[in-house]
Amino acid sequence: MNMTFRWFGAGDPIPLRYIRQIPGVTGVVSAVYDVPVGDVWPRDKIDRLRAQIHAAGLAFEVVESVPVHEEIKLGGAAAPRLIRNYAETLRRLGAAGVRVVCYNFMPVFDWLRTDLAHSLPDGSTALAYDDAAVQAMNPRAGLSLPGWDESYAPAELQALLARYQEIDEAALWANFATFLRGILPAAEEAGITMAIHPDDPPWGIFGLPRIITGEESIARLLSISNSPANGLTLCTGSLGANPENDLVVLARKYAPRIPFAHLRNILQSSTNRDFCEAPHPTACGSLDMGGIVEALVAGGFDGYVRPDHGRMIWDEQGKPGYGLYDRALGAAYLTGLFERSN
Numbered sequence: 001m002n003m004t005f006r007w008f009g010a011g012d013p014i015p016l017r018y019i020r021q022i023p024g025v026t027g028v029v030s031a032v033y034d035v036p037v038g039d040v041w042p043r044d045k046i047d048r049l050r051a052q053i054h055a056a057g058l059a060f061e062v063v064e065s066v067p068v069h070e071e072i073k074l075g076g077a078a079a080p081r082l083i084r085n086y087a088e089t090l091r092r093l094g095a096a097g098v099r100v101v102c103y104n105f106m107p108v109f110d111w112l113r114t115d116l117a118h119s120l121p122d123g124s125t126a127l128a129y130d131d132a133a134v135q136a137m138n139p140r141a142g143l144s145l146p147g148w149d150e151s152y153a154p155a156e157l158q159a160l161l162a163r164y165q166e167i168d169e170a171a172l173w174a175n176f177a178t179f180l181r182g183i184l185p186a187a188e189e190a191g192i193t194m195a196i197h198p199d200d201p202p203w204g205i206f207g208l209p210r211i212i213t214g215e216e217s218i219a220r221l222l223s224i225s226n227s228p229a230n231g232l233t234l235c236t237g238s239l240g241a242n243p244e245n246d247l248v249v250l251a252r253k254y255a256p257r258i259p260f261a262h263l264r265n266i267l268q269s270s271t272n273r274d275f276c277e278a279p280h281p282t283a284c285g286s287l288d289m290g291g292i293v294e295a296l297v298a299g300g301f302d303g304y305v306r307p308d309h310g311r312m313i314w315d316e317q318g319k320p321g322y323g324l325y326d327r328a329l330g331a332a333y334l335t336g337l338f339e340r341s342n
Protein backbone atom coordinates (compact mmCIF):
# COMPACT_ATOMS: atom_id res chain seq x y z
CA MET A 1 0.00 0.00 0.00
CA ASN A 2 1.20 3.49 -0.86
CA MET A 3 -0.40 6.31 1.12
CA THR A 4 -0.88 9.45 -0.95
CA PHE A 5 -2.48 12.87 -0.60
CA ARG A 6 -4.24 14.91 -3.26
CA TRP A 7 -2.46 18.13 -4.22
CA PHE A 8 -3.88 20.66 -6.68
CA GLY A 9 -0.57 21.91 -8.05
CA ALA A 10 1.16 25.23 -7.57
CA GLY A 11 -2.17 26.96 -6.81
CA ASP A 12 -2.90 24.66 -3.85
CA PRO A 13 -2.61 26.61 -0.56
CA ILE A 14 -1.12 23.50 1.08
CA PRO A 15 2.65 23.38 0.52
CA LEU A 16 4.21 20.06 -0.48
CA ARG A 17 6.52 20.26 2.53
CA TYR A 18 3.49 20.06 4.86
CA ILE A 19 2.26 16.98 3.00
CA ARG A 20 5.64 15.32 3.40
CA GLN A 21 5.35 15.76 7.17
CA ILE A 22 2.16 13.68 7.42
CA PRO A 23 3.28 10.32 8.80
CA GLY A 24 2.93 7.52 6.27
CA VAL A 25 2.35 9.71 3.23
CA THR A 26 4.89 9.00 0.50
CA GLY A 27 3.38 10.56 -2.59
CA VAL A 28 0.89 13.00 -4.03
CA VAL A 29 -1.97 12.61 -6.45
CA SER A 30 -2.07 15.54 -8.85
CA ALA A 31 -2.73 16.66 -12.41
CA VAL A 32 -1.86 19.29 -15.00
CA TYR A 33 -4.71 21.74 -14.55
CA ASP A 34 -4.09 24.39 -17.20
CA VAL A 35 -4.62 22.39 -20.38
CA PRO A 36 -8.04 22.51 -22.10
CA VAL A 37 -9.98 19.25 -21.78
CA GLY A 38 -9.29 17.13 -24.85
CA ASP A 39 -5.82 18.51 -25.61
CA VAL A 40 -2.72 16.35 -25.25
CA TRP A 41 -0.83 17.28 -22.07
CA PRO A 42 2.47 18.96 -23.02
CA ARG A 43 5.57 17.07 -21.89
CA ASP A 44 7.13 20.14 -20.32
CA LYS A 45 4.12 20.70 -18.05
CA ILE A 46 4.14 17.06 -16.94
CA ASP A 47 7.89 17.22 -16.31
CA ARG A 48 7.63 20.46 -14.35
CA LEU A 49 4.93 19.02 -12.09
CA ARG A 50 6.92 15.86 -11.52
CA ALA A 51 10.11 17.80 -10.77
CA GLN A 52 8.30 20.00 -8.26
CA ILE A 53 6.85 16.98 -6.44
CA HIS A 54 10.12 15.04 -6.48
CA ALA A 55 12.01 18.08 -5.16
CA ALA A 56 9.74 17.91 -2.10
CA GLY A 57 10.73 14.28 -1.52
CA LEU A 58 7.41 12.86 -2.65
CA ALA A 59 6.45 10.38 -5.36
CA PHE A 60 4.20 11.29 -8.29
CA GLU A 61 2.71 8.03 -9.51
CA VAL A 62 -1.03 8.74 -9.56
CA VAL A 63 -2.84 11.28 -11.73
CA GLU A 64 -6.34 12.43 -10.84
CA SER A 65 -7.75 13.13 -13.28
CA VAL A 66 -7.22 13.14 -16.97
CA PRO A 67 -10.71 14.47 -17.78
CA VAL A 68 -12.73 12.78 -20.51
CA HIS A 69 -14.12 15.26 -23.07
CA GLU A 70 -17.92 15.44 -23.31
CA GLU A 71 -17.71 14.64 -27.05
CA ILE A 72 -16.29 11.23 -26.11
CA LYS A 73 -19.18 10.58 -23.70
CA LEU A 74 -21.63 11.76 -26.36
CA GLY A 75 -19.97 9.70 -29.09
CA GLY A 76 -19.67 12.83 -31.22
CA ALA A 77 -17.80 13.23 -34.50
CA ALA A 78 -14.67 14.45 -32.72
CA ALA A 79 -14.57 11.44 -30.37
CA PRO A 80 -12.00 9.35 -32.32
CA ARG A 81 -9.52 12.24 -32.43
CA LEU A 82 -10.09 13.05 -28.73
CA ILE A 83 -9.59 9.38 -27.79
CA ARG A 84 -6.27 9.40 -29.70
CA ASN A 85 -5.26 12.54 -27.79
CA TYR A 86 -6.15 10.87 -24.50
CA ALA A 87 -4.04 7.85 -25.41
CA GLU A 88 -1.08 10.10 -26.22
CA THR A 89 -1.41 11.83 -22.82
CA LEU A 90 -1.28 8.38 -21.20
CA ARG A 91 1.92 7.50 -23.08
CA ARG A 92 3.53 10.72 -21.89
CA LEU A 93 2.40 10.18 -18.29
CA GLY A 94 3.72 6.63 -18.32
CA ALA A 95 7.08 7.87 -19.57
CA ALA A 96 7.11 10.30 -16.63
CA GLY A 97 6.65 7.49 -14.11
CA VAL A 98 2.89 7.68 -13.57
CA ARG A 99 1.40 4.24 -12.78
CA VAL A 100 -2.31 4.95 -12.20
CA VAL A 101 -4.73 7.37 -13.85
CA CYS A 102 -8.05 8.08 -12.13
CA TYR A 103 -10.86 9.29 -14.39
CA ASN A 104 -14.63 9.36 -14.49
CA PHE A 105 -17.36 9.05 -17.08
CA MET A 106 -20.07 11.27 -15.55
CA PRO A 107 -21.97 13.41 -18.07
CA VAL A 108 -21.62 17.19 -17.59
CA PHE A 109 -21.61 17.21 -13.80
CA ASP A 110 -18.84 15.75 -11.72
CA TRP A 111 -19.46 15.21 -7.98
CA LEU A 112 -22.52 16.97 -6.65
CA ARG A 113 -23.29 18.44 -3.23
CA THR A 114 -25.84 21.00 -2.04
CA ASP A 115 -23.82 22.41 0.85
CA LEU A 116 -20.05 22.77 0.97
CA ALA A 117 -19.96 24.03 4.56
CA HIS A 118 -22.62 22.10 6.44
CA SER A 119 -22.19 22.73 10.18
CA LEU A 120 -21.62 19.70 12.37
CA PRO A 121 -22.33 19.61 16.13
CA ASP A 122 -18.60 19.86 16.95
CA GLY A 123 -18.27 23.19 15.11
CA SER A 124 -16.54 21.76 12.04
CA THR A 125 -18.04 21.93 8.56
CA ALA A 126 -18.40 19.26 5.91
CA LEU A 127 -19.84 18.71 2.45
CA ALA A 128 -23.45 17.54 2.41
CA TYR A 129 -26.08 16.37 -0.06
CA ASP A 130 -29.79 17.15 0.26
CA ASP A 131 -31.70 15.01 -2.23
CA ALA A 132 -34.93 17.05 -2.16
CA ALA A 133 -32.98 20.22 -2.94
CA VAL A 134 -31.33 18.51 -5.92
CA GLN A 135 -34.63 17.12 -7.19
CA ALA A 136 -36.07 20.65 -7.04
CA MET A 137 -33.33 22.05 -9.29
CA ASN A 138 -33.78 22.30 -13.01
CA PRO A 139 -30.49 22.89 -14.80
CA ARG A 140 -32.40 23.65 -17.99
CA ALA A 141 -33.78 26.73 -16.26
CA GLY A 142 -30.44 27.86 -14.89
CA LEU A 143 -28.42 26.46 -12.08
CA SER A 144 -26.87 27.68 -8.90
CA LEU A 145 -25.03 24.82 -7.40
CA PRO A 146 -22.20 25.12 -4.88
CA GLY A 147 -18.94 23.90 -6.32
CA TRP A 148 -20.29 24.00 -9.87
CA ASP A 149 -17.40 25.68 -11.58
CA GLU A 150 -19.43 27.42 -14.28
CA SER A 151 -17.10 26.02 -16.90
CA TYR A 152 -19.95 26.37 -19.37
CA ALA A 153 -21.65 29.57 -20.48
CA PRO A 154 -25.44 29.24 -19.90
CA ALA A 155 -26.22 28.76 -23.61
CA GLU A 156 -23.44 26.23 -23.96
CA LEU A 157 -24.77 24.26 -20.98
CA GLN A 158 -28.27 24.22 -22.47
CA ALA A 159 -26.94 22.98 -25.82
CA LEU A 160 -24.97 20.25 -24.08
CA LEU A 161 -27.94 19.13 -21.98
CA ALA A 162 -30.08 19.04 -25.13
CA ARG A 163 -27.60 16.69 -26.78
CA TYR A 164 -27.67 14.39 -23.77
CA GLN A 165 -31.39 13.92 -24.25
CA GLU A 166 -30.40 11.51 -27.03
CA ILE A 167 -28.05 9.58 -24.72
CA ASP A 168 -29.60 6.98 -22.47
CA GLU A 169 -27.70 4.57 -20.25
CA ALA A 170 -27.26 2.05 -23.06
CA ALA A 171 -25.74 4.71 -25.33
CA LEU A 172 -23.45 5.95 -22.57
CA TRP A 173 -22.24 2.38 -21.93
CA ALA A 174 -21.56 1.96 -25.65
CA ASN A 175 -19.57 5.21 -25.77
CA PHE A 176 -17.72 4.20 -22.62
CA ALA A 177 -16.75 0.84 -24.15
CA THR A 178 -15.48 2.61 -27.29
CA PHE A 179 -13.39 4.95 -25.15
CA LEU A 180 -11.99 2.15 -23.01
CA ARG A 181 -11.06 -0.06 -25.95
CA GLY A 182 -9.48 2.96 -27.61
CA ILE A 183 -7.19 3.87 -24.74
CA LEU A 184 -6.32 0.55 -23.05
CA PRO A 185 -3.60 -0.47 -25.55
CA ALA A 186 -1.80 2.83 -24.89
CA ALA A 187 -2.26 2.43 -21.13
CA GLU A 188 -0.78 -1.09 -21.26
CA GLU A 189 2.12 0.12 -23.35
CA ALA A 190 2.73 2.98 -20.90
CA GLY A 191 2.57 0.78 -17.80
CA ILE A 192 -0.51 2.62 -16.53
CA THR A 193 -3.59 1.17 -14.87
CA MET A 194 -6.78 3.10 -15.55
CA ALA A 195 -8.96 3.52 -12.46
CA ILE A 196 -12.47 4.73 -13.13
CA HIS A 197 -14.05 6.73 -10.32
CA PRO A 198 -17.63 5.79 -9.46
CA ASP A 199 -20.38 8.34 -9.97
CA ASP A 200 -20.91 10.65 -7.02
CA PRO A 201 -23.62 10.35 -5.85
CA PRO A 202 -24.20 6.92 -7.40
CA TRP A 203 -27.54 7.61 -9.07
CA GLY A 204 -28.85 9.61 -12.03
CA ILE A 205 -29.29 13.34 -11.55
CA PHE A 206 -31.14 15.93 -13.63
CA GLY A 207 -32.27 13.19 -15.99
CA LEU A 208 -28.68 12.54 -17.10
CA PRO A 209 -27.55 8.91 -17.23
CA ARG A 210 -25.00 7.72 -14.70
CA ILE A 211 -23.54 4.27 -15.11
CA ILE A 212 -20.87 3.52 -12.48
CA THR A 213 -23.08 3.15 -9.45
CA GLY A 214 -22.70 -0.24 -7.76
CA GLU A 215 -21.72 -3.88 -8.03
CA GLU A 216 -23.56 -4.65 -11.24
CA SER A 217 -21.93 -1.77 -13.06
CA ILE A 218 -18.48 -2.56 -11.62
CA ALA A 219 -18.76 -6.12 -12.93
CA ARG A 220 -19.93 -4.79 -16.28
CA LEU A 221 -17.15 -2.23 -16.69
CA LEU A 222 -14.49 -4.77 -15.76
CA SER A 223 -15.95 -7.26 -18.23
CA ILE A 224 -15.57 -4.79 -21.12
CA SER A 225 -11.88 -5.66 -21.02
CA ASN A 226 -9.96 -8.16 -18.92
CA SER A 227 -6.83 -6.11 -19.44
CA PRO A 228 -4.99 -5.54 -16.15
CA ALA A 229 -4.96 -1.88 -17.22
CA ASN A 230 -8.74 -1.73 -16.75
CA GLY A 231 -9.36 -0.99 -13.07
CA LEU A 232 -11.54 0.75 -10.54
CA THR A 233 -11.01 3.55 -8.05
CA LEU A 234 -12.76 2.30 -4.92
CA CYS A 235 -14.26 5.54 -3.62
CA THR A 236 -16.01 4.44 -0.46
CA GLY A 237 -17.79 7.74 0.08
CA SER A 238 -19.22 7.82 -3.43
CA LEU A 239 -20.43 4.23 -3.59
CA GLY A 240 -21.38 4.32 0.11
CA ALA A 241 -23.98 7.04 -0.45
CA ASN A 242 -26.22 4.18 -1.56
CA PRO A 243 -26.72 1.92 1.49
CA GLU A 244 -27.31 -1.01 -0.86
CA ASN A 245 -23.62 -0.94 -1.80
CA ASP A 246 -21.80 -3.11 0.75
CA LEU A 247 -18.29 -1.68 0.61
CA VAL A 248 -16.73 -4.54 2.60
CA VAL A 249 -18.06 -7.03 0.06
CA LEU A 250 -17.02 -4.89 -2.91
CA ALA A 251 -13.52 -4.31 -1.48
CA ARG A 252 -12.96 -8.03 -0.90
CA LYS A 253 -14.33 -9.12 -4.25
CA TYR A 254 -12.67 -6.56 -6.49
CA ALA A 255 -9.40 -5.92 -4.61
CA PRO A 256 -7.21 -7.27 -7.45
CA ARG A 257 -8.84 -4.82 -9.87
CA ILE A 258 -8.51 -1.82 -7.53
CA PRO A 259 -5.25 0.08 -8.14
CA PHE A 260 -6.41 3.14 -6.20
CA ALA A 261 -8.70 3.67 -3.21
CA HIS A 262 -10.33 6.85 -1.94
CA LEU A 263 -11.13 5.99 1.64
CA ARG A 264 -13.59 8.26 3.43
CA ASN A 265 -16.63 7.92 5.62
CA ILE A 266 -20.09 9.41 5.26
CA LEU A 267 -23.14 9.63 7.46
CA GLN A 268 -26.19 8.32 5.59
CA SER A 269 -29.71 9.43 6.41
CA SER A 270 -31.87 6.56 7.61
CA THR A 271 -34.94 7.87 5.78
CA ASN A 272 -33.85 9.22 2.40
CA ARG A 273 -30.86 9.76 0.11
CA ASP A 274 -29.41 12.66 2.09
CA PHE A 275 -25.87 12.26 3.35
CA CYS A 276 -23.17 14.26 5.02
CA GLU A 277 -19.44 13.65 4.85
CA ALA A 278 -17.98 12.45 8.14
CA PRO A 279 -14.56 12.13 9.77
CA HIS A 280 -12.69 9.05 8.53
CA PRO A 281 -12.99 6.67 11.55
CA THR A 282 -15.62 3.93 11.54
CA ALA A 283 -17.24 5.29 14.69
CA CYS A 284 -17.91 8.68 13.06
CA GLY A 285 -20.05 7.57 10.12
CA SER A 286 -22.07 4.84 8.43
CA LEU A 287 -19.22 2.92 6.77
CA ASP A 288 -17.11 0.17 8.34
CA MET A 289 -13.73 1.66 7.45
CA GLY A 290 -11.79 -0.95 9.43
CA GLY A 291 -13.71 -3.73 7.69
CA ILE A 292 -13.12 -2.16 4.27
CA VAL A 293 -9.36 -1.98 4.80
CA GLU A 294 -9.26 -5.55 6.13
CA ALA A 295 -11.22 -6.72 3.09
CA LEU A 296 -8.90 -4.90 0.69
CA VAL A 297 -5.82 -6.42 2.28
CA ALA A 298 -7.38 -9.90 2.45
CA GLY A 299 -8.28 -9.59 -1.23
CA GLY A 300 -4.67 -8.84 -2.18
CA PHE A 301 -4.90 -5.08 -2.63
CA ASP A 302 -1.51 -3.53 -3.29
CA GLY A 303 -2.38 -0.14 -4.68
CA TYR A 304 -2.41 3.53 -3.84
CA VAL A 305 -4.63 4.99 -1.15
CA ARG A 306 -5.59 8.50 -0.27
CA PRO A 307 -7.76 9.98 2.42
CA ASP A 308 -10.69 11.56 0.64
CA HIS A 309 -12.55 14.72 1.52
CA GLY A 310 -11.98 16.07 4.99
CA ARG A 311 -13.97 18.47 7.11
CA MET A 312 -12.80 21.98 7.81
CA ILE A 313 -11.51 21.97 11.38
CA TRP A 314 -9.37 24.18 13.61
CA ASP A 315 -10.56 27.30 11.72
CA GLU A 316 -8.80 26.25 8.54
CA GLN A 317 -9.88 28.13 5.41
CA GLY A 318 -9.47 26.55 2.01
CA LYS A 319 -10.88 24.42 -0.74
CA PRO A 320 -13.97 22.61 0.63
CA GLY A 321 -13.14 18.97 1.26
CA TYR A 322 -9.44 19.50 0.64
CA GLY A 323 -8.05 21.20 3.73
CA LEU A 324 -4.89 19.93 5.37
CA TYR A 325 -5.85 19.04 8.92
CA ASP A 326 -8.74 16.63 8.69
CA ARG A 327 -7.28 14.84 5.69
CA ALA A 328 -3.97 14.48 7.55
CA LEU A 329 -5.87 12.93 10.47
CA GLY A 330 -7.56 10.64 7.94
CA ALA A 331 -4.24 9.59 6.42
CA ALA A 332 -2.78 8.77 9.85
CA TYR A 333 -5.89 6.80 10.79
CA LEU A 334 -5.87 4.85 7.52
CA THR A 335 -2.15 4.12 7.87
CA GLY A 336 -2.99 2.61 11.26
CA LEU A 337 -5.73 0.45 9.79
CA PHE A 338 -3.38 -0.90 7.15
CA GLU A 339 -0.66 -1.50 9.75
CA ARG A 340 -3.10 -3.58 11.76
CA SER A 341 -4.39 -5.50 8.73
CA ASN A 342 -1.07 -6.48 7.19
Ligand SMILES: [Mn+2]
Residues within 6 Å of the ligand: 197, 235, 238, 262, 308
Ligand atom coordinates in the same frame (compact mmCIF):
# COMPACT_ATOMS: atom_id res chain seq x y z
MN1 LIG B 1 -13.55 9.90 -4.53
